[in-house]
């Protein structure tokens with residue numbers, strides 16, 4: 550499969566993703582039982598994951614978005630730009646940040662600072678994917694779908710130069 554002239558191979562199938570989402574939603578429902586949460590999803594990459602996850606939740610969940618950007622091609626520019634900032638009142642709220650991937654961890658690190666400044670009651674992080682060899686456990690991740698090797702991935706919301714987001718499965722770049 551080719552995206553933007555690079556070759557990718559199927560890596561995590563849609564059924565595996567769906568099974569894992571059911572497990573994550575079950576854990577979130579248990580942890581937030583009797584509470585209501587604000588799901589803060591990070592555009593663009595997390596739009597599909599957040600949409601699928603919220604439909605599996607039984608706890609009350611509001612949704613809000615921020616848009617952060619740092620990648621060009623397959624590499625981080627090192628600078629995280631805020632294209633759409635926080636719009637939701639987060640003071641005293643239980644905030645669940647939802648990301649498609651934590652790679653270097655820079656985007657989430659910046660977002661955690663932005664969110665904690667609003668004096669929320671709690672902040673937890675839910676990411677579909679993490680690259681542990683790059684991220685190196687810089688801070689706590691509360692819900693993780695899959696730990697993956699340091700290979701560029703596309704599909705299920707993740708892009709390579711804006712393409713590939715619509716793929717129902719996740720693909721990794723060929724060596």
Ligand SMILES: O=P(O)(O)OC[C@H]1O[C@H](OP(=O)(O)OP(=O)(O)O)[C@H](O)[C@@H]1O
Pocket residue numbers: 591592593594595617618619620625648649650651652653654655656657708
């Ligand atoms: O851990 P990091 O190294 O910071 O990488 C993770 C971030 O990179 C991607 O966003 P990107 O900047 O590509 O924007 P997008 O969500 O619009 O694709 C992804 O959606 C995460 O937000």
Ligand code: HPA
Pocket residue numbers: 620650652700701702703707708709
């Ligand atoms: O592997 C990746 N794929 C797509 N977007 C990303 N943003 C950080 N890492 C990745």
